[in-house]
Amino acid sequence: MSFSTGVWVTAYARYNLFTAIKHCWGAYIYSDTDSIKLTNHEMFKEYFENYNTELLNKIQKSANHHRFSTDLYMPKTIKGVTKVIGAWDYEGTYDRFKTLGAKRYMTEQNGEYSLTVSGINKKTAMPYILKYSDPFTAFDNDLYIPKQYTGKNI
Numbered sequence: 761m762s763f764s765t766g767v768w769v770t771a772y773a774r775y776n777l778f779t780a781i782k783h784c785w786g787a788y789i790y791s792d793t794d795s796i797k798l799t800n801h802e803m804f805k806e807y808f809e810n811y812n813t814e815l816l817n818k819i820q821k822s823a824n825h826h827r828f829s830t831d832l833y834m835p836k837t838i839k840g841v842t843k844v845i846g847a848w849d850y851e852g853t854y855d856r857f858k859t860l861g862a863k864r865y866m867t868e869q870n871g872e873y874s875l876t877v878s879g880i881n882k883k884t885a886m887p888y889i890l891k892y893s894d895p896f897t898a899f900d901n902d903l904y905i906p907k908q909y910t911g912k913n914i
Contacts, residue, residue: 776811776846783807790859797857797865801850808848815846858896866899875899881911 773793780796781788784807787798798804823830834842843849852869859865863878866889873895875882888909892898 773846780807780811780848789857790865792863795851796848797854797859801853808850812844812847815844819844856896858899860899860901866896868896879910879912880905884911885909 777791777793777796781791784796784798784804787800787803788796789799790797819830819833822828823833834844836842854867854869855871856868857865858867863876865876867874873886873890875886875889877885885905888905889895889898889903
């Protein structure tokens, strides 16, 4: 991939992300490189379905043009689930969501907590945070996670 191709791919992905944010603006809460969190997802379900349909059309055209199999655009996860590159997935509804900034958020869904913090292993950090009576209150900018709970060697 040339430099210009990499720049184009990144710009196109951001365009798609920002277009979704603009469309869902009144319900927008948070986004990352490849995801968007919002309230009242049902209100925007048609937008994301239409986006995914159009994406599949583009994939088909691209595959035909390059004489590729569409399977190349639809890799499988470790668990064998097919994921279409660039498609929006519905991850479910959270009971609670809290973000401290980019790549730093916590969710609660059906009594289960999940942590996403860049540079910290969620499987080792979450047990430490669960020691607090309310993990959402504990999860703030002053929270210190001891090194043995970060999942890092240094």
